[in-house]
Amino acid sequence: MKKLVESVPNISEGRNKDVIDEIVNELKKFENIKILEVSSDESHNRTVVTIVGNVDDVVEGLFYFTKKAVELIDLNKHKGEHPRIGAVDVIPLIPISGITKNELNNYVKILGERIWNELNVPVYFYADSATNEERKKLPNIRKGEFEGLVEKMKDPNWHPDIGNPFPHPTAGATVIGVREFLIAYNINLATSDVSIAEKIAKSIRESSGGLMYLQARGFYLEDKNCAQVSMNILNFKKLPLYRVYEIVKMEAEKYGTYIKESELVGLIPLKAVLDSFSFYIKLPELNLDKVIEYKIWGEE
Numbered sequence: 001m002k003k004l005v006e007s008v009p010n011i012s013e014g015r016n017k018d019v020i021d022e023i024v025n026e027l028k029k030f031e032n033i034k035i036l037e038v039s040s041d042e043s044h045n046r047t048v049v050t051i052v053g054n055v056d057d058v059v060e061g062l063f064y065f066t067k068k069a070v071e072l073i074d075l076n077k078h079k080g081e082h083p084r085i086g087a088v089d090v091i092p093l094i095p096i097s098g099i100t101k102n103e104l105n106n107y108v109k110i111l112g113e114r115i116w117n118e119l120n121v122p123v124y125f126y127a128d129s130a131t132n133e134e135r136k137k138l139p140n141i142r143k144g145e146f147e148g149l150v151e152k153m154k155d156p157n158w159h160p161d162i163g164n165p166f167p168h169p170t171a172g173a174t175v176i177g178v179r180e181f182l183i184a185y186n187i188n189l190a191t192s193d194v195s196i197a198e199k200i201a202k203s204i205r206e207s208s209g210g211l212m213y214l215q216a217r218g219f220y221l222e223d224k225n226c227a228q229v230s231m232n233i234l235n236f237k238k239l240p241l242y243r244v245y246e247i248v249k250m251e252a253e254k255y256g257t258y259i260k261e262s263e264l265v266g267l268i269p270l271k272a273v274l275d276s277f278s279f280y281i282k283l284p285e286l287n288l289d290k291v292i293e294y295k296i297w298g299e300e
Contacts, residue, residue: 003055003099006181007062008266010089011047011069012078014040019072020047026064032057039265043221044230045080046089048184050266055099059107062091063114070119070171075146081219082230083142085149086121087171090138092179104178105129112162112176121171122153122163127179131161138175139207139215146172183233183272184265185241187248191257194220197227200251204244205231211247213239226260236269242276270294 013019020040024047027033033053040047049065051058066088073087091111095104105128112123130136134157144152149172152158153165160173167173189197197218202208205216213235219228229248233239249259270288278286288294 002097003103004052004096005055005058005099005104006050006052006094006096007058007091008048008050008094009062009065009091010084011049011073012045012075012080012084012087012089013069013073014045014047014080015042022072023065023068024049026068027051027061029064030057030061033061037267041082041265043080043219043223044082045078046082046084048266052096055104055107058093059111062111063118066091066115066121066174067119070121070168074170075172076170078146081221083139083145083217085142085144085146085167085172086174087168088121088174089142090126090175090177092127092177092182094179094181101128101178108176108178109162112174115174115176116163119168119171120163121168122160122165122173124173124175125161125177126175127177129177135161137207137215141175149173180235181269183236183241183268185231185233185244185262186265187229187231187245187262188221188224188260189227189229189252189257190260191227191255192220192225193257194218194227196252196255196257197229199255200229200248201231203251204229204247211239211244214244236272236275240275240279241268241272242279245276 033051036050038049069087093104108129115121124141126135126138134140149167159165201216201218204210206212206214215232217230219230221228252258274286
């Protein structure tokens with residue numbers, strides 16, 4: 001069985017299409033890597049790339065992807081709504097088939113060591129690769145962002161897992177780790193008052209005593225002139241999408257506004273879609289066997 005993995009690397013560039021294309025093109029050089037989606041956001045000024053393939057090719061491709069990003073992105077000139085500490089801010093690795101999390105962690109270390117040894121970019125490990133409890137959550141590592149990284153790294157508790165305790169001068173640091181599939185889900189509100197989005201995010205996220213498996217922050221989107229509740233659902237099987245939507249809707253109404261639209265960053269599992277569809281049309285028996293395309297693919 002092939003050792004298939006998914007990766008969703010985030011780069012700190014969402015506005016310059018030429019730069020984005022040049023970085024993504026490094027992945028296209030590998031026949032056994034399939035690029036599923038490239039999603040750029042100008043307000044957040046980041047791009048999320050979703051790829052899948054054999055683990056050896058994916059890890060090799062991710063190194064050259066990172067190398068090109070380090071060459072082309074200068075965080076001293078970067079401005080955007082989304083928090084970041086690196087030109088390649090985070091590289092998640094998600095096991096799909098033929099490989100365990102423990103095996104994949106070995107590849108995380110190999111990739112991290114190569115990024116440091118050849119690119120001089122220090123590396124943090126997070127999620128299921130974290131070396132301590134505080135580093136499991138990405139927001140903890142991102143706190144202070146690139147601008148605060150020099151001071152942060154002076155603290156022995158925040159020395160990188162690989163590399164010297166000072167950031168690359170233009171590319172900062174990179175976070176790598178094995179994790180489960182997550183859904184990056186944002187809700188745009190019918191208001192430009194970012195304080196409302198911030199209050200909602202604080203009330204619903206796990207770190208503030210809200211929903212388990214939910215990370216959330218409030219942003220102002222200049223290009224859409226609206227406030228956004230930006231979220232990561234870390235376990236969609238235990239925290240379904242519809243529950244997040246309904247709670248944000250209820251909280252928005254409390255502040256005299258409503259949901260204007262929502263958006264996905266990257267891809268979403270079909271089961272998460274079916275669970276929400278099932279909830280809203282009150283069809284509890286809906287499952288993959290009721291999806292004609294799934295039945296067709298399953299027979300091929």
